[in-house]
Amino acid sequence: MTIANELQSTIGQMVQLGKGILAADESQPTIAKRFASIHVEATAEMCRSYRSLLFTAPGIEDYISGVIEFEATLAQIDNDGTALPKVLASRGIVPGVKVDQGKGPLPLSPGDFITYGLDGLEERLQRYKNQGVRFAKWREVYKISKENPSVLGIAANSEMLARYAAACQGVGIVPIVEPEVLMDGDHSLARCAEVTEAVQKEVFHALHRHHVALEYIILKPNMILPGKDHPVKASTEKIAEATLRVLLRTVPAAVPSINFLSGGISPEEATLNLNTLNAKFPKAPWLLSFSYGRALQKPVLQVWQGRAENTVAAQQALLKRARLNGAAQRGEYLAAMESSE
Ligand code: 5MM
Numbered sequence: 540m541t542i543a544n545e546l547q548s549t550i551g552q553m554v555q556l557g558k559g560i561l562a563a564d565e566s567q568p569t570i571a572k573r574f575a576s577i578h579v580e581a582t583a584e585m586c587r588s589y590r591s592l593l594f595t596a597p598g599i600e601d602y603i604s605g606v607i608e609f610e611a612t613l614a615q616i617d618n619d620g621t622a623l624p625k626v627l628a629s630r631g632i633v634p635g636v637k638v639d640q641g642k643g644p645l646p647l648s649p650g651d652f653i654t655y656g657l658d659g660l661e662e663r664l665q666r667y668k669n670q671g672v673r674f675a676k677w678r679e680v681y682k683i684s685k686e687n688p689s690v691l692g693i694a695a696n697s698e699m700l701a702r703y704a705a706a707c708q709g710v711g712i713v714p715i716v717e718p719e720v721l722m723d724g725d726h727s728l729a730r731c732a733e734v735t736e737a738v739q740k741e742v743f744h745a746l747h748r749h750h751v752a753l754e755y756i757i758l759k760p761n762m763i764l765p766g767k768d769h770p771v772k773a774s775t776e777k778i779a780e781a782t783l784r785v786l787l788r789t790v791p792a793a794v795p796s797i798n799f800l801s802g803g804i805s806p807e808e809a810t811l812n813l814n815t816l817n818a819k820f821p822k823a824p825w826l827l828s829f830s831y832g833r834a835l836q837k838p839v840l841q842v843w844q845g846r847a848e849n850t851v852a853a854q855q856a857l858l859k860r861a862r863l864n865g866a867a868q869r870g871e872y873l874a875a876m877e878s879s880e
Contacts, residue, residue, distance in 0.1 A: 545711040546755035549673045552633050553713065553757065554796040554826050557865045558604040560715075560757075562800070562832035563593055564637035564676060565609060573836070579845035591617040592843065593836070594626050596854035602865035605633040605674060607715070607830070613670045624671035635674035635715070636667050638703070642680050651692030652680045654699055657706075664710045674713040676759070677703040681720045683734050683766065693741045701745035704756060714751075715798070715830065717759035718742050722802050724766035728773050732763045732781050739789035753793040759830045760786075761802050762812055775808075779815040783823065792824035799827075801834030806860055807877060809834035810867045817870035828868045835860045 540548075553560070565573060570589075571581040579585060590612050606627050613636060617626050624634035640656035654677065664675065679696040681688040688696075700716055707714035720735045739760065746753065763781035765773050773781075786797060801809040809831055816827050829835075838860060843853035866872040 542708070542711045543752075543755075546708060546713055546752070549633060549713045550755055550757075550795055552631075553605045553674065554828075555604050556826070557869050558602055559829035559831070559864055559868055560605045560607060560635075560798050561593065561599070561603050561835055561861070562607045562676075562830050563590060563609070563612070563836070564607040565832065566637075566641060567611075570609075573833075573840060574845070577840050577844050585845060586612075587615045588618070588847070589843065590615065590623060591626075592850050592853055593839070593857060594623055594632075596857045598858050599861050600630045600632055602861035603632055605635050607635045607637055607676050609637055610667075613667065613672065622671070628671055633673050634671050635676060636672045637678070638663060638667070638675045639677040645692055645695060648689055648691050648695075650682065650684055650687035651689055651695075652682065653692075653695055654679050657699060657702055660703065660706050661710065664707060664712055668710060668712060672712065674715060674757075675703075675707050676715040676717060678717040678719055678759075681718065681734065681738055683720065683724050683726045683730060688734065688738070693738055697738070697741040697745040700742055701749040701751060704746060704751045705749040708751060708755060713755055713757065715757045715759050716742065716746070717800065719800055719802065720761045722761070722764050722767050722804070725768035725770075726766040727769055727771070728763060728765040728777065728781055731761075731765065732785050735761060735763060736785045736789055739785065743789060743791065753791055754795060756794060757830075758790060758794055758797045758825075759800055760797065762799055764802070764804070767803065775811050775815040776819070778812050779819050782812075782816060783820050786823075786825075790825065794825050796826040796828055798830035801829075801831040803833065806834045806837055807874075810860070810863050810872055811874065813864060814867035814870055814872035817868060821870060826868075829864045831864065835864070
């Protein structure tokens with residue numbers, strides 16, 4: 540199979556009506572934070588059994604086409620002794636992995652971040668591929684302030700993101716390109732739109748410079764929202780309109796799918812916003828879907844509480860959110876489904 544055929548076949552399996560992606564790629568500090576919210580210690584065994592619970596949840600393959608794993612999870616096994624990427628693949632879910640190595644301050648550019656992980660990336664990608672991985676993810680983080688992100692912050696991050704995407708495609712791995720504008724702060728919806736537009740324009744320039752084939756990427760952006768400390772809340776219609784406007788201005792139609800991150804909004808809001816986008820704009824040139832972490836997992840953690848006897852109920856909580864987001868991808872979600880499920 541040529542590399543282009545390989546990328547096309549992965550895209551074909553990941554981009555499907557009524558399906559989205561489960562982001563379960565929390566690094567160790569992040570999973571520890573999530574577990575702390577239910578007073579569970581993030582030991583290696585607890586993390587393994589939680590991920591095994593997620594990946595073996597019956598029925599999720601009807602709504603989830605891909606799962607992003609954390610590197611350490613690739614080598615872990617489910618309760619029956621099968622490697623976790625294999626568990627996913629055997630259910631028709633494409634296994635993926637987060638390949639960035641976190642972020643830190645961008646030197647001499649106060650308030651900007653830069654993501655790490657390009658050194659040795661090709662060699663790591665080859666190794667992940669041998670473990671069954673077919674797509675990857677790299678996240679850039681932009682915090683909004685009056686001065687940030689700076690022009691340099693945007694340019695430096697976009698360059699990294701494009702180099703990562705090119706490295707992935709070079710070995711036949713589909714890159715998820717994730718430029719996340721954070722909702723931390725008191726900025727307005729208009730300011731989020733302004734920054735996200737600038738970021739995405741630069742990202743696509745960089746992807747072009749690095750010869751990345753847009754047909755074989757998935758974009759994972761934030762929705763356009765006011766900052767979480769902004770005094771005025773935005774309606775789901777306003778969010779959908781602003782989000783679509785920015786996407787239409789920046790994302791070429793060659794991109795097959797846009798899978799939003801949830802960014803800290805509630806599971807119900809994340810589903811509603813995705814539904815509004817699809818219901819209002821059924822003719823958008825890309826599939827509009829989800830790649831949620833917290834918005835899929837929060838109810839699961841609440842039911843699970845770190846106890847083996849809650850596994851089945853926790854898996855049902857995941858199935859419920861996956862099903863409702865699947866409906867939202869088709870623009871068929873109704874708030875009443877929350878209680879009737
Ligand atoms: C699941 O969280 C991912 C990993 O975060 P860290 O590297 O900080 O541990 C994160 O990249 C995630 O894939 C996206 O932010 C989407 O998750 P949310 O919770 O925003 O939907």
